[in-house]
Amino acid sequence: MRDKYTLYGIPHSLYTGRARAYLIKNAIPFREVSCGHESFKTNIVPKAKLATIPVLLTPNGQVIRDGAAIIEHFENSNGRPCRPESPRHRIISDLFDVIGAEGLLRPAMHYRWNFPTENLDFLTYHFLNAQTMAPHRQEKTDHMMNKMRFAGRMFGVSDTNHKFVEDLYMQFLRALDTHLATVPYLLGWKPCIGDFGLLAPMFAHLGRDPKPLAIMQREAIHVYRWVERMNSPEQDAAEFFEAGDDFLSEDLIPNTLVEVLRVLAKDFVPETLAASVVINDWLANNNPSVGTSASRYLGQGDSKAEFIVDDQSLIAGAQPYRFYLLQRVQDYFATLSSDDQANVLCLLERCGLETVLEITLDRRLGHQDNLDVWL
Numbered sequence: 001m002r003d004k005y006t007l008y009g010i011p012h013s014l015y016t017g018r019a020r021a022y023l024i025k026n027a028i029p030f031r032e033v034s035c036g037h038e039s040f041k042t043n044i045v046p047k048a049k050l051a052t053i054p055v056l057l058t059p060n061g062q063v064i065r066d067g068a069a070i071i072e073h074f075e076n077s078n079g080r081p082c083r084p085e086s087p088r089h090r091i092i093s094d095l096f097d098v099i100g101a102e103g104l105l106r107p108a109m110h111y112r113w114n115f116p117t118e119n120l121d122f123l124t125y126h127f128l129n130a131q132t133m134a135p136h137r138q139e140k141t142d143h144m145m146n147k148m149r150f151a152g153r154m155f156g157v158s159d160t161n162h163k164f165v166e167d168l169y170m171q172f173l174r175a176l177d178t179h180l181a182t183v184p185y186l187l188g189w190k191p192c193i194g195d196f197g198l199l200a201p202m203f204a205h206l207g208r209d210p211k212p213l214a215i216m217q218r219e220a221i222h223v224y225r226w227v228e229r230m231n232s233p234e235q236d237a238a239e240f241f242e243a244g245d246d247f248l249s250e251d252l253i254p255n256t257l258v259e260v261l262r263v264l265a266k267d268f269v270p271e272t273l274a275a276s277v278v279i280n281d282w283l284a285n286n287n288p289s290v291g292t293s294a295s296r297y298l299g300q301g302d303s304k305a306e307f308i309v310d311d312q313s314l315i316a317g318a319q320p321y322r323f324y325l326l327q328r329v330q331d332y333f334a335t336l337s338s339d340d341q342a343n344v345l346c347l348l349e350r351c352g353l354e355t356v357l358e359i360t361l362d363r364r365l366g367h368q369d370n371l372d373v374w375l
């Protein structure tokens with residue numbers, strides 16, 4: 001086993017799905033161990049710094065916490081197999097990574113937690129079996145399930161906006177289905193970084209829990225096939241009879257993909273804008289010293305960002321992490337020639353996403369020693 005990587009995670013975890021798919025698609029040998037395993041608490045968490053999953057243990061004993069950091073570890077040492085080289089592709093890939101990892105948490109949590117008739121037995125099985133047979137197993141399970149239920153509210157699902165969350169998700173699902181009818185992966189014939197980010201909500205929650213899985217299988221067969229495909233070591237594109245093996249040529253972004261991004265922009269842009277105001281305010285008041293951990297939320301009461309989408313007012317926790325991922329998009333954009341910048345800008349305007357190039361925090365974020373930190 002020493003030559004294999006160990007992925008600490010669980011089947012029903014959103015962020016584990018992203019890292020697992022990367023390992024599978026890139027033929028990296030690994031075994032998966034539950035974070036309920038004693039070794040996670042005793043050996044891994046002290047080095048991972050936070051008890052989140054996924055965490056990767058490398059054959060030489062390095063511990064890497066965070067899905068994006070795990071992927072970056074391999075991309076950096078293997079010639080970046082999943083990063084498109086051309087400007088528009090790379091920007092869109094990195095944008096899907098941010099939006100996938102951070103921008104679809106409302107539908108993911110809603111479809112998991114607000115349909116107990118369909119989902120509760122399935123969820124109870126998974127949460128219970130993420131705990132060892134120790135005393136207080138049931139209490140720990142209940143605690144974890146309640147904590148995650150609350151997360152849905154933190155991400156902006158309220159008692160009165162279920163229909164809104166569902167309508168927006170269905171618009172997105174249908175647009176993605178139309179796109180994935182034409183190509184097996186977002187940018188063509190192989191997965192890019194953005195496919196893995198997008199898989200995070202689309203696998204464990206929206207493509208696996210009974211209620212949303214049934215919707216996906218019924219309403220979006222091509223998306224369902226993509227979710228399957230993303231967990232296969234093969235290209236798994238049998239329905240495409242003239243499949244290629246690379247990203248689309250000439251930096252092409254099909255109109256069908258622009259449509260997907262136009263729907264995603266509807267809440268991602270106002271939410272990011274509102275979150276930036278709240279976080280910048282918090283930074284001004286708290287002035288964290290360099291290297292301080294940037295926690296997922298700023299703190300109780302401090303972190304509420306209010307924004308409007310289609311006349312609907314939403315309130316969600318403002319999370320610094322999305323800006324850490326967004327920085328990568330903005331940093332890359334800054335390196336482009338003015339012609340390439342103009343092309344990218346023109347594309348993002350068509351997607352309704354041009355503003356995200358300008359929404360910044362007053363302090364940069366870094367990922368150091370397994371923690372997201374203020375720089």
Ligand SMILES: N[C@@H](CCC(=O)N[C@@H](CS)C(=O)NCC(=O)O)C(=O)O
Nearest residue numbers: 013014015051052053054066067068
């Ligand atoms: N930025 C981290 C987030 C990881 C994360 O929040 N994972 C969830 C499970 S999907 C978790 O461990 N939650 C437990 C907790 O926050 O206590 C990543 O991308 O890996």
